[in-house]
Amino acid sequence: xxxxxxxxxxxxELQRSIxxxxxxxxxxxxxxxxxxxxxFVAGAGRSGLMGRALAMRLMHLGIPAYVVxxxxxxxxxxxxxxxxxxxxxxxxxxxxxxxxxxxxxAAVVTATIHPDSTLGRLSxxxxxxxxTPKDQQTADxxxxxxxxPMGSLFEQTLIILxxxxxxxxxxxxxxSSSQMFGRxxxxx
Numbered sequence: 001x002x003x004x005x006x007x008x009x010x011x012x013e014l015q016r017s018i019x020x021x022x023x024x025x026x027x028x029x030x031x032x033x034x035x036x037x038x039x040f041v042a043g044a045g046r047s048g049l050m051g052r053a054l055a056m057r058l059m060h061l062g063i064p065a066y067v068v069x070x071x072x073x074x075x076x077x078x079x080x081x082x083x084x085x086x087x088x089x090x091x092x093x094x095x096x097x098x099x100x101x102x103x104x105x106a107a108v109v110t111a112t113i114h115p116d117s118t119l120g121r122l123s124x125x126x127x128x129x130x131x132t133p134k135d136q137q138t139a140d141x142x143x144x145x146x147x148x149p150m151g152s153l154f155e156q157t158l159i160i161l162x163x164x165x166x167x168x169x170x171x172x173x174x175x176s177s178s179q180m181f182g183r184x185x186x187x188x
Contacts, residue, residue: 009147010156017130017157025127026161029083029109030168032125033063036081036107042068042097043085046155051085054162060180061169068097078105086110087131087154089117098122111158129157 001009033039039058041051051067058065066073068082076082082101086094089112098108098119110119115126131146131154146153170176 006147013146013148013153014156014160017153018160020130021157021161021164022128025125026165027168028125029111029127029161030165030172032081032107032109033058033083033165033169034172037064037077037079038074038081039063039065040068040073040076040080040082040101040106041065041084042082042094044091044094046151047085047087047158050155050159050162051083053159054083054166057163057166057180058169060183061166061173061175062183063169076101076104076106080106082106082108084108084110084119084123085112085155085158086117086119087113087151089114089119089126091119095119095122111161113154127161129154129161131155131157 039055041055042048043051055065055067080101082098084094084098089110095118098110099122101108102122107124108122109125109127110117110123111127111129112120113129113131114120115128120126131151170180
């Protein structure tokens with residue numbers, strides 16, 4: 001296959017993947033973001049990069065959002081929300097983070113392939129996303145689930161979920177892209 005063929009296959013995989021996202025879970029995530037005092041996002045590796053993108057768009061919407069681990073991130077409180085992206089739902093540093101947030105009284109949402117994972121069980125809302133674990137490219141039925149390496153399909157589905165939630169929040173808050181652009185970084 002050439003590069004264009006690979007790109008076309010990736011879009012087909014994403015189309016199949018997106019149809020398996022629960023409307024109810026995605027809408028509940030949007031509602032939890034609106035009801036939170038502050039939103040904290042976390043994830044390891046590429047999932048963490050998708051979380052950073054979510055935090056940026058929340059900031060553009062005027063919603064106080066922070067990336068866990070940044071030097072300017074404040075402490076989480078009982079009125080706050082922690083949003084985690086983790087394909088496996090078992091990344092130990094994220095499990096520790098979620099446990100601490102729960103003890104403080106914050107709500108936790110985890111977007112994961114495995115809602116029955118440790119993070120899924122710790123969460124107030126596990127959002128199940130399709131994808132394959134990093135080390136498994138075939139589905140349970142033996143059919144190749146993705147041509148992509150490692151967790152790419154999950155990570156791409158995660159950013160699409162996050163962007164869809166942003167669109168819903170824009171609609172609920174009556175905000176346009178041009179209004180959001182007014183909050184864009186201007187020292188770049």
